[in-house]
Amino acid sequence: MATYIPADVQTPIDKHWMRLALQMAQEAYDASEIPVGCVFVEQTEPATALHTQTQGYGRMIAKSRNRTNELRNATLHAELEAIGQILRTSDDHSLLHRTTLYVTIEPCIMCASALRQVGINHVVYGAGNERFGGCGSVVPINDEPLLKYQKAYTALGGVFRDEAIMLLRRFYMTENSNAPQPRKKQTRILKTEIPPVPPTSRMHTPNGSVVPSPSNTPTPSPVPVSFTPTLENV
């Protein structure tokens, strides 16, 4: 089951990086791609140079977005693109072991497995993915004990969940001219109501323990239709 961080305990660091991921998703949307964006961030330890430099926010080592339509390849998800970038440019083999991934939609099973095989440390996502999600929604690849040779990682969702969902909804309102038979969608109406966190998921408490949920899911705030996430208005 997917695990969500309630809105009131989300950290400014998570929000900061997720805004950037949302910007990447918006870039994908503008390029008629499925709007998913991600940012890889090197975490910092207190009392290191990087920590003081970045005030604990860490350093971005890659950002990416979906390119499935452009390159005609349904396996070119944002996460895999970025991992490729990192591995090409960095000689530090342990870099990914201290890296957090911020991604607007829960990684699919393929990406969840890829992230585990490169040894990522932590994943924060916006909205869960009930159809393909590999971090708990469909299968929990991130902490599956049967994969005994691959290091498990933690995955938490819920940071700017509404914004990630609305971006996807706005994308599916548009007519996909790349489809073999584009569907007419003029009659579609953009829904702004966000469903509560699915009942099969857990909530994450500030002290790290996980409690069964979701009696008090955060009440969704209505999002304007023309909403565009930027650093200012998110």
Next chain:
Amino acid sequence: MTFNENVVTYESDSPSTSTNSTKSSTNYSNLIPIDCLPFQRIANVIEPTCLDENNEPYLFNAWIVNLTSPVQTRDLIRFSTHHRLEDKKCERTKHLRRIRKAFPYENVDCGPHTATSNLPGLDYCISVLLAEATPDLTKDKVKQLLSRTSAQVTDLDPYILKVPSRRATTGEEYNACQKYWPVSFTPKAQFVNGFTYDYWDVRKLDWVMNGLDKAKSLAYEAKSRGELPIAAHVSSPPIEIPVPPGYPPPTPNMTALGYDTRCSSGNPLNHAIFNCVRKVGELRYKADAETTTINGNDNEKRSSSTQPNTTANNTPTLSGLNACQNGAEYLCTSLTLFSTHEPCMMCAMALVHSRVRDIYFLKKSTSSGGCGSVYGVHEMQNLNHHFEAWCLNSEHPLSNGLDLDDHISP
């Protein structure tokens, strides 16, 4: 050298020659029952048999009436067909015949007061099945529904009888069901355009074996280049091999291969299958680009193109389906993948994303495999595509060699 050895062993051990007796007894001259294949299908979905361990059919209760006059037949059949009482979709009773002619003295239960027959002048009973006897459907309710149907059937006395719960797929099952209630007989080997799930065409076996052979020699080639001995390739079956119904046609002439390059590239995700799928993507992208040039420019380029099709201006070079236009969601539509090893979770999901039809591999990956060993990604019900996965038996000589450390996910 190893390649040749394998070819020889394969031919001498081939089931296509060793199962001749089975073939002739089933009367299908070039078909091999799946039980006799050197392959194991990786699947949890097995069609249940209709008989229990005592060779008795599984049963459930149903409401039956015995006729008292032949003229009631029409009304009852209509009742049974149109109402079928509560069970609107008839999921539970659709395999059962509506009407039965039975001989009470042959130890068949024909309901109350039927020592010989329910109809004058006959020595058998005629009964009609009305519906499944659910707890809600009481005798009073059945009688009430009958009285609404027609005056002729109002006075009939419905009773409960145990009836078989599944259709019969073999003669044995059919005979076992017969003394309870007649069921429809649908033999498993149903052919659709020459294809059946229960037999393999000899040519298919040869083609699959050759495909695996090719993957294996490719893996050895990779090994000689200092890589891990893992390789894969995709292609579509030759036109003469029957394929399962319900799949869109594959892109003609689409083939691609890939081997593991994680050692030389330093990227632990450059798996053989992933490289192979990526190669298909590149080929499609290239084909698309070519088509655009061809369509945008003159006819000379088209004639000099090496690609086989290009009949009309709007047809993409490789794909009759226009498949690559939609973000290549259909990257490997209806193609077959041959691999030396069971795909890891990432590769298995990449194959779901690219809509492959079936995969065949030589070795299982016990600690990381995504097609049965850890998860069965290929038949996960929540996902939007499923594919067949077949593993060669471990005793088969072709699966020798290519061993990997347990911690490597292929």
